[in-house]
Amino acid sequence: MALLQIAEPGQSPQPHERRLAVGIDLGTTNSLVAALRSGVAEPLPDADGNVIVPSAVRYLADHVEVGRSAKDAVQDDPFNTVVSVKRLMGRGLADVKQLGEQLPYRFVAGESQMPCIETVQGVKSPVEISAEILRVLRLRAEASLGGELVGAVITVPAYFDDAQRQATKDAARIAGLNVLRLLNEPTAAAVAYGLDRQAEGLVAIYDLGGGTFDISILRLTRGVFEVLATGGDSALGGDDFDHAIADWILAQAGVSSDLAPGAQRTLLKIACDTKEALSTTESVALEYGGWRGSLGRAVFEELIESLIARSLKACRRAIRDADIDAQAIGAVVMVGGSTRVPRVRQAVGELFGRQPLTDIDPDKVVAIGAAIQADTLAGNGRDGSELLLLDVIPLSLGLETMGGLMEKIIPRNTTIPVARAQDFTTYKDGQTAMMVHVLQGERELVTDCRSLARFELHGIPPMVAGAAKIRVTFQVDADGLLNVAARELASGIEATIQVKPSYGLTDGEIARMLEESLDKAGADKAMRALRERQVEARRLLEAVAGALQADGERLLDAEERAAIELQISELQQALDGQDGDLLARRTKSLSDITDAFAARRMDASVQAALAGRRLDDIEE
């Protein structure tokens, strides 16, 4: 027996070592990765001590640059340098044109209607570009934490729709990250704030970032963060302030707005610097194309007034939806770099009738909250009393019905997870197929809502109009992602769709990108696969051991227990070898044989059984 145990690189020296998990704030302008170290959640710095990675990606002939150096190249190499890619996530080309700004890229339509960008390295989708940023953050985290990550919590604007969420999850997969959860940014901020200040009661989070705006109202009760209402605008942020200033400069200078991409970037840079300077000074001297002048704070505030008004409108709606008085809100927390603008703070203060809190670092708070959630989800220090996040869907989900109208199935601000069914019928005699058109949005007309997916239910037995009964079930998981199933009740014919939005990637595309990214990282795929299987096997062994210790006596008879223990020892043997397939098979065997035990444990943990519909009969 060895006196000293020496762990091999990448292997856990002991089974109860802390599992490495991180929180990632994938922002429009900047991104961060944070983790819990010695009980404190903090952003992880690079070798130079910088925690912020500018969300800029530059494609060069033989490599990719991410961060500061890419951001600096934006004027000289505008076609190959992508900034604010988050604004393109989950969108179609037509949406991008509607963003109302000129983006200096060479757009091409991709396979899946995404607005892809032509670069020196070929055509890149917004998902791939985001994955480059995520990969840099993953590598930073692995280097500073010294091991492979169990997974990551990635934040998204609360107001992101299904397509935008799916795109973010796909980007993480391509970057080689296991997504533990997609977490809404304001909820992440509330966690960081709530735990730091021991806050209880009603809290509003006003989150104005570079490209997106969210307002969330939460109730904090002893570690439970319950979102009562959320609202926002996924195309409103500091970038719009920059564009307002840029347009003003062009008008003053009498220059046409039809600029070459490099010149446009230069102008936006001047606009952004001016905006930032105006947070601390009253007036900024400007020079552009021979024109000299200055922009005072009062004029700037006029330029952005309508943008701020849009955010305030969303706040009022959220207050109404939460069904509370604005006066009952105990704290208003400002998040996102754009809340540094004094007029924003003032307007929010007036609306809520209280001074908003600006003493929490608006750039870091989201990543910190995500790191805390990631640590909890990874199973570190689980004692049953820690935090629980109860979030909502930001936009109503529904179906197209007769006359091009949207019928809501799940209204906005419904707590997730949620499953809800509604029955429809045929409108023609002998109708044998039905089109199911899934929509997201608040408006009555289908054309004003976002189309998420379409699928057809075939083989309905011919009946007179109105006799068939088609039950459509919507299910939204804890990431806020939707699944839809349709079934004709008499015949049992059904169709199910994991909503893959019109602007999403196909599974084939993801597989290809994943492969490319692994090649690029120079990872030995077989080795990596074996490693992943080992991690999975250890995780399972640990979980089963814990379960046996807690409830084995109570819930298993001797025979069942012996069977489980046999599988445990077989899996342990496989772990000592290098046969990945054997390991996978035995992991599955142990998992299968403990399923019933797991179900019993869960039943026991909820004392009263929950009544209601089962999803089983809908999904299978």
Place this chain on the structure above:
Amino acid sequence: MSNTSYFDLFDLPPAFVIDLEKLAANYRERARSVHPDRFVDASEREQRQALERSANLNESYRTLKSPTQRARYLLALRGHDVPLEATVQDPEFLLQQMQWREDLEDLQESGEHAGIASFKAQLKKARQELDDAFEQCWQDDSRLAEAERLVRRMQFVDKLSQEVRQLEERLDD
């Protein structure tokens, strides 16, 4: 189908007037044990169970939280289902309904804020009266028809309140 009622689930007596604080506290406690966040590295089946149970828990909570849904559910527990869509004669209420409709249409044209506030107050008062009346009769077998009528009226008031909210939203544009 299990015979456990939503009330059992939250450890509450099956009543119309309930302790909402206790309902919320028990909801949070149950949510802790079933939420998918607790099963991130469990097997796929366990994750699905957690999703399913969590969705059911949320649905039960939503039902008991809303007085109208709670009233409807109580009648269903007594074997008296109130279908969502059915045209039922309620002449006594019809006049009131028409009056409200007319008032709302006027408000939609004028957009007058004071008027909206007083209309909301009216609806709130009507709502309270319906709640009080329901509490008086729902347990009485001989008054089930009356209880059902009251639930329908509640549904109408809810719908109207929803329309007022939409009006407020529109005026905020």
